[in-house]
Amino acid sequence: MQELLMKYSGKIDFIDLKVVDINGRLRHVMLPGDRLDDSLFSEGVGFDASNFGYAAVEDSDMIMVPDPDTAFIDPFYEASTLSFLCDLIKTSDGKPFMQYPRNVLKSAVGKLESIGAAEAIFGPELEFHIFEGVSYDVATNGAGYRVEVSEGYWNSGILSNETRVDQKAGYHRCPPADSMAEFRNEVVLTLHKLGVPVKYHHHEVSSAQHEIELLFQKAVSSADSIVISKYVLQNLAYRHGLTVTFMPKPLFAEAGNGMHVHQFLRDSSERNLFSGDEYFGLSSMALSYTAGILFHSLSGSLLAFGNPSTNSYRRLVPGFEAPICAVFARGNRSAAVRIPGYVKDPAKARIEYRTIDASCNPYYGMAAMLCAGIDGVKQKMNPSEMGFGPIESNIYNLSEEERKSIRFFPSDLKAAINGLVEDNIYLEDTFPGDLISRWTVLKEKEIKYVNSVPSPAEFKLYYDL
Known part of the structure; x- marks a missing residue:
């Protein structure tokens, strides 16, 4: 991960965090490029997953954590954008949310x-x-x-x-x-x-x-x-x-x-x-x-x-x-x-x-x-x-x-x-x-x-x- 930070820190305009919903469609949120630091991978980014199909409205606060192994420069933005696929963890205990598709496959x-x-x-x-x-x-x-x-x-x-x-x-x-x-x-x-x-x-x-x-x-x-x-x-x-x-x-x-x-x-x-x-x-x-x-x-x-x-x-x-x-x-x-x-x-x-x-x-x-x-x-x-x-x-x-x-x-x-x-x-x-x-x-x-x-x-x- 340190190699990733050294390669891209100060060189990108945006970060695109991608997750999949219950059907497999990509959803995303974008951050300014200066948010690329250790805390992004240790703390992640909180969001509301109630619209994604696998989280109840009353318990839908989740944290998306980018997987550094999935990083790529996204070719579909004019501004330099580093994209990641993310995993989801629960806000309650910091453990993986086991209904999230990527986590299900890892479990298998x-x-x-x-x-x-x-x-x-x-x-x-x-x-x-x-x-x-x-x-x-x-x-x-x-x-x-x-x-x-x-x-x-x-x-x-x-x-x-x-x-x-x-x-x-x-x-x-x-x-x-x-x-x-x-x-x-x-x-x-x-x-x-x-x-x-x-x-x-x-x-x-x-x-x-x-x-x-x-x-x-x-x-x-x-x-x-x-x-x-x-x-x-x-x-x-x-x-x-x-x-x-x-x-x-x-x-x-x-x-x-x-x-x-x-x-x-x-x-x-x-x-x-x-x-x-x-x-x-x-x-x-x-x-x-x-x-x-x-x-x-x-x-x-x-x-x-x-x-x-x-x-x-x-x-x-x-x-x-x-x-x-x-x-x-x-x-x-x-x-x-x-x-x-x-x-x-x-x-x-x-x-x-x-x-x-x-x-x-x-x-x-x-x-x-x-x-x-x-x-x-x-x-x-x-x-x-x-x-x-x-x-x-x-x-x-x-x-x-x-x-x-x-x-x-x-x-x-x-x-x-x-x-x-x-x-x-x-x-x-x-x-x-x-x-x-x-x-x-x-x-x-x-x-x-x-x-x-x-x-x-x-x-x-x-x-x-």
Whole structure:
């Protein structure tokens, strides 16, 4: 920290302290640059967290404490601004506020010791859409939305020099079809300057759909990188007159946005604990971890944090490579957990959980995922004995008889939340009971709101009956 103070003291105009709310959106407060001293890191800055979703109005005074390891010069201010991600502590006793998303993930990482692991290593794939315009409105006498982008195949009848991307035909397209390649280059260069490690980027399957895959990091740093990546994408899009969404399903009849997470566990000597002599080079720990993820996804509990929007379940439908059933396999993209077939080095053995999406709060989503895997290891779950596979065939091409043995995840948010209510013991000591209650109430409110709004599809189906 002293090195940080020496580097920036007297050289910045402002300090930007960033925290995430219950949904994972960034909130911030800015301080004059001369406030950068030891007391900022020892005493923090008090604020009212009652509007952030995880603190009661009667007990909402909190202290945000910047994490010096997250410091970066913010590229979106004209004045020199040093930004930090923060942790929250309570004013009453100075202890961490355990409903705060970052603290929840740290708590989940702390549980790894109970299974002989020291670190969880995550590598997320961020899928998103870039549009040139968006409008949406809900009113008493009408409701609707519209998004637009020049490459959209629905614009093929308009006289133009634009290259259109046909339906489900955008994967790894090159310019000029990949018209946003230079924009993504700018995003990745910015992320690199901020210390976010990027593996690669490319056009995805749908019109206007893109992906930036991040390199492996420790769990909390990986979640931090997701938050910063969203921040960079949204701000650069705004500068360019564009708009970015991580909604799981913004376009009808097109591929949706997931946030596949590659992952493995290491011990204190940095040995990969998922490498072994079991199925396709995995260890028995990796298989039990996989079983835990599938088991708690099947109940809906893990989906309640990993796929927490009503829109999540418009993505989780057959026909779009969406992983909707409790299956694991090697290289099979219709499985919820995949063992990447291109990984040949035992030291890089890993699994990929494909169901989770970026509408989640990444700290909660990753914490719940980690708790589910840890529970699988503790319970010595065996995915094959539990009927989770491996299944190497495309699940969507199986016969009705073959599909009878496959169990499918909940198909809506209500069922997922019900699953969380019934299946949450594995989350104990990481997700406080008050947080699960708040989350349940929040999501039930969202469900009630969405279900109360008539949709254009209903008018098409029922108006003239």
